[in-house]
Amino acid sequence: MQVRLLTVYSTYINNSEIPQIRIQGKWLEKLGFIQGKKFIVEEKQGQLTLKVISLESEN
Secondary structure (H helix, E strand, O other), X not given: OOOOOOOOXXXXXXXXXXXXXXXXXXXXXXXXXXXXXXXXXXXXOOEEEEEEEOOHHHO
């Protein structure tokens, strides 16, 4: 398992500052996060888990 240190950024929507997380890199593709794939985000306090999902129609 590789550990990566990322930064939470901010963006503005309707004049309100909100947190934003950007994740990019070829390493995502190696993990199955390819363009067009769907994924789910599970949330717990202080933790996000991202999981690629396989849809029946993608067979």
